[in-house]
Amino acid sequence: MLKTYKYSLLVFLGACSYGVIASIIKLAYQDGFTVGEVITSQYFFGWLMLLMLSLIFSRKRISFKKSLILILAGTSSSFTGMFYGISLMTIPASIAIVLLFQFTWIGILIESLVDKRLPSKEKILSVVILLIGTIMASGMIGNSFSALDMKGIIFGLLSAITFSLFIFSSGRIEADVPFLNRGALMTTGAVIILMISFSPSFLYNGSMTEGLWKYGVLLGLLGVVIPISFFAIGSPKTGSGLATILGGAELPTAIIASIIILKEYVSFLQWGGVLLILLGISVTPIKQLINSKVKLQ
Template identity: 40%
Template sequence: MKYWISVLAGAMSYGILSTIVVLSYGEGYQLGEIVGAQLLVGFIFSWLTAIYTKRKELREKRKQSISFDAATTYHRLTWKQRILLMLAGTPTVVTGLLYYQSLQYIPASLAIILLFQFTWISSVIHAVSNRQRPNKIMLLTLFVLFIGTLLAAGLNGQAAANINRMGLIFGLLSAVSYSMFLLFSGKAVPSAHPAYRSAWMVTGGFILLIVLFPPHFLFNGMLGGPLLIYGLLLGLFGAFIPPLLFAIGIPHIGEAMGGILGAAELPVAVLLSSIVLHESVGMVQWFGVALILVGVTLPEMYKIGKRKRGYYQNSRSLQAKN
């Protein structure tokens, strides 16, 4: 249960980001500055957590009379593992850049709907990688998600014509990138301690961002203003808390369940967009959000029901034999 709660809390943290980003755009900050401040804070907090974890492990090992040399090799990662983790962390930056860019063109409530297409994109990637044809439950899920997306986004004919195409493209690409993050975050060195996994993944993302957007804000005095506050909020809820909680939970519950619990991001983002940003979110849109949540849970609920039916059939067979 604690691993489920971990992934759920991480997804809810992601739901806060779009509102904070829109507010920071309102202050006049640019994409590179916003994401840069976010990852800088996440980088610092992640490595402070990793250092604290390392020292705690050393103290525990010393109490157990293990030599200092042996203790220092405890949970030590090879450079190959570190590079794998850094590569696994790059989709978080790509997702952030694409998602935040979409917020410059379309409302936050629509941007999160587009990002949430990762639910079916993840399923398609999983099916293709395992060379599986979509079964009936998957086709039903895709249909429910499609209808839910149309309703939640308010895409009637007139509204669809007024939506910025660049915003749509960036939003959908962010969904693809987020799907890759969920895939890699669960498979990249799952045996390593979550604190170390998170720190190296954030490091990889931070390096990529520095290459794409040189951090001029570190030297021009911008961090002395509201950018620091936005960076702290985005860093905590975007670059530090979710990767750490996902690193804790996803290796134990799997990518499929991780994608389902990630659904918590959607209602949080839409609710905050309505309350804080005063975006119009009607009952039809909320019904669409509910349909998307139903669609996300359908595959796992089907698996649970199938396992229960198999359990009952086995029980009856044993009783009949006795």
């Protein structure tokens, strides 16, 4: 049971790490960098770091078939970064985060469809609490959204779908491959897609010397290396359903980061939503702890 909590903690920390990047991306936009430059540099530097770590600490040979599967699985991560980045360009960060956060119930739905069984009562309860907390924490209550860019809303929802697929694949696809190798291969797929979708021009158009490298390295660490590695280690042990619920830590982290980094105001209602989200994340682990104590008695 202690090991289960350790893996749950890794997934939780991976989600927290990913939650910070919205504020950093906003800062990069404020400095004049484009969505293509920011997101592509993020995954490029993340890929470089994972590749170096895998070469130093994990030189296990991976078959061509497994490598190809992991590279293809990694494309979901690139689409998440791409869609989320576009969404952040056109609508407020608080709304983009809420749209991305829909991965919680989408992930549970995917797991149920693949496993051909209904989610447990505690998972359903977790998702309901998470969704209520999400609405409160986003600042949506009392605001008008008639002027929101529909393009931003669509891309925000697409980021939720691809992020749920990323979490699912992290827990199910080639789980026997060492996490550093998995991370490097999955990020390879992401970088290829982003280079094709945007351009590798950020490497030679002067953006690096203008400061893009700082954002690329920081986003690569917080938005690629840590979440991909931690999800790769933790998700196979916790299961994709619980990993999805623990991924809910992303939203309160994003709100706290927006206060510290962007100096944004957060109301008492939003803080109440954050507490509800943390409660929703805790439901399943608490149930597991109670069940384990009952079995020991």
